[in-house]
Amino acid sequence: MTTMILADPARGEIGLAEEVAVAAKSGQQKNRVNLLTEEFLELLEEEEAGRKIAHKASTDPNAYQACAQADDDWSDKEEQHEAMELLKHNMADDDDASAKFEAVAPEEATGDEIRMMRISEEAAEVAAEEMMMMGFGGLAEEAAEEAAESWEQKRKRRGDLSIDEMMARTREMVGKVPEEANTDHNAYCARVYRKDWDWLFAPLYGPFDKTTSIPPSCCSHHHRNSLARPQQTLQIFSIKVGKIKKPLMWPLHVFGSVAVRDKVDHNRIMVFHRQRENCQTLTKKDRSLMLTGPTRGVVVDVHPTYIEVDLKVKGTTESEDMDLSYLVVASSPGGPSYRAEASKRSTLELTYVRMYDSVEAAISVKLKKDGSWPGCRGLFTASTASLEDMEILLLAFKGDRLPVDGKGMIEFSRRVVSVELRGKLIFSAKALQGSDEKGVRRVRKTFTPKRAGKSKENIKIGSCEMEVTVTWSLLPSCKFDYDSSL
Numbered sequence: 135m136t137t138m139i140l141a142d143p144a145r146g147e148i149g150l151a152e153e154v155a156v157a158a159k160s161g162q163q164k165n166r167v168n169l170l171t172e173e174f175l176e177l178l179e180e181e182e183a184g185r186k187i188a189h190k191a192s193t194d195p196n197a198y199q200a201c202a203q204a205d206d207d208w209s210d211k212e213e214q215h216e217a218m219e220l221l222k223h224n225m226a227d228d229d230d231a232s233a234k235f236e237a238v239a240p241e242e243a244t245g246d247e248i249r250m251m252r253i254s255e256e257a258a259e260v261a262a263e264e265m266m267m268m269g270f271g272g273l274a275e276e277a278a279e280e281a282a283e284s285w286e287q288k289r290k291r292r293g294d295l296s297i298d299e300m301m302a303r304t305r306e307m308v309g310k311v312p313e314e315a316n317t318d319h320n321a322y323c324a325r326v327y328r329k330d331w332d333w334l335f336a337p338l339y340g341p342f343d344k345t346t347s348i349p350p351s352c353c354s355h356h357h358r359n360s361l362a363r364p365q366q367t368l369q370i371f372s373i374k375v376g377k378i379k380k381p382l383m384w385p386l387h388v389f390g391s392v393a394v395r396d397k398v399d400h401n402r403i404m405v406f407h408r409q410r411e412n413c414q415t416l417t418k419k420d421r422s423l424m425l426t427g428p429t430r431g432v433v434v435d436v437h438p439t440y441i442e443v444d445l446k447v448k449g450t451t452e453s454e455d456m457d458l459s460y461l462v463v464a465s466s467p468g469g470p471s472y473r474a475e476a477s478k479r480s481t482l483e484l485t486y487v488r489m490y491d492s493v494e495a496a497i498s499v500k501l502k503k504d505g506s507w508p509g510c511r512g513l514f515t516a517s518t519a520s521l522e523d524m525e526i527l528l529l530a531f532k533g534d535r536l537p538v539d540g541k542g543m544i545e546f547s548r549r550v551v552s553v554e555l556r557g558k559l560i561f562s563a564k565a566l567q568g569s570d571e572k573g574v575r576r577v578r579k580t581f582t583p584k585r586a587g588k589s590k591e592n593i594k595i596g597s598c599e600m601e602v603t604v605t606w607s608l609l610p611s612c613k614f615d616y617d618s619s620l
Contacts, residue, residue, distance in 0.1 A: 505597025
């Protein structure tokens with residue numbers, strides 16, 4: 135019979151069993167002996183669990199892989215012990231997995247308070263083999279030596295190859311890389327993104343180009359939907375074209391789309407959308423897109439939200455049209471609020487921010503008394519008290535008449551914004567005399583957000599009297615929340 139020596143990092147090669155015996159033989163204090171004995175028994179319990187795991191590994195490769203990963207990742211003994219106890223609990227029905235330990239009092243120790251564990255030499259050999267299977271002992275060293283030898287052999291083989299031969303072999307391994315990946319990397323990534331989306335999500339949410347069916351103010355009656363609540367939302371302030379490259383030249387006649395997806399229905403929420411026959415003309419002085427959305431509040435969470443851009447420049451004929459920007463921009467929590475994304479022919483500048491604990495505000499203005507607009511230009515904007523300097527453009531027009539529909543409603547380009555529930559919404563109307571802001575007439579109204587319902591204020595610029603209405607709405611977390619509000 136041979137006493138098993140347990141490896142303990144704090145003791146090096148000294149076994150706890152021997153230390154208990156030495157402590158007892160030298161007449162040390164009883165507390166010291168008891169402490170060592172309890173520690174020794176705890177380690178034996180851990181080893182017994184390890185032996186069960188090792189036996190399970192020999193019959194279940196998945197269990198072996200889990201044990202090896204645990205050995206790599208968990209250096210803390212307490213975490214290892216908890217993990218082994220969990221696995222031990224999962225394998226409680228495999229009682230025959232572990233060898234039996236024999237408790238025998240060592241010859242060197244005396245007294246009922248000292249208990250020693252001994253195992254036979256045969257059991258010790260089995261335990262050693264099983265511990266090797268778990269990645270302990272010299273197994274890690276042997277694996278490291280094999281990896282080093284393999285690496286050295288690969289290095290020697292590569293040293294015999296020329297650069298052209300190595301490149302040829304690499305191309306064979308990874309396949310042919312599209313030229314676009316080198317000339318317009320962001321466009322290449324956008325095409326891969328679309329392909330992956332069609333493959334993964336189209337069966338669940340419909341085609342890639344499907345737009346959201348959820349309208350704004352969908353939960354403006356709180357009593358009809360108790361599931362809706364203030365949410366984290368994405369506020370898009372502006373998108374503008376930065377630098378352009380040849381053969382593009384100012385002015386640019388731009389058409390195409392910019393869209394964003396959220397977690398509610400995963401369909402496209404349009405931010406900008408123009409057909410070829412209805413281009414927006416951008417000049418070197420005025421490079422901003424006239425955004426028409428988001429058409430409703432964009433509900434986001436801890437995961438990235440993607441802004442999908444597909445913009446083109448109109449040529450003399452359709453065959454002469456060129457790509458302006460084709461890319462996908464990821465907005466992550468804590469990420470930057472300004473992005474400049476380069477493509478083959480241009481750089482697109484996006485300004486946005488995540489709003490926390492926010493509600494949706496849909497703004498409409500009715501012309502109550504028509505009159506002459508004082509100035510040659512007009513601007514309607516919205517902002518929040520937390521970001522008052524960052525205005526969202528609702529409408530920009532030229533002339534001395536307001537653009538209204540048959541019902542007297544001013545035709546805003548964009549009308550939905552997000553506002554913190556504990557913040558403020560600031561609505562502004564400006565009358566401008568020229569290209570600069572000299573001779574400005576400005577009216578501002580501040581609204582306190584609500585969970586649902588409407589807020590109204592009257593404003594007057596020159597002889598034009600208007601009524602501003604803000605419809606407040608909580609936001610759904612998923613499509614089911616919206617459906618339940620109908």
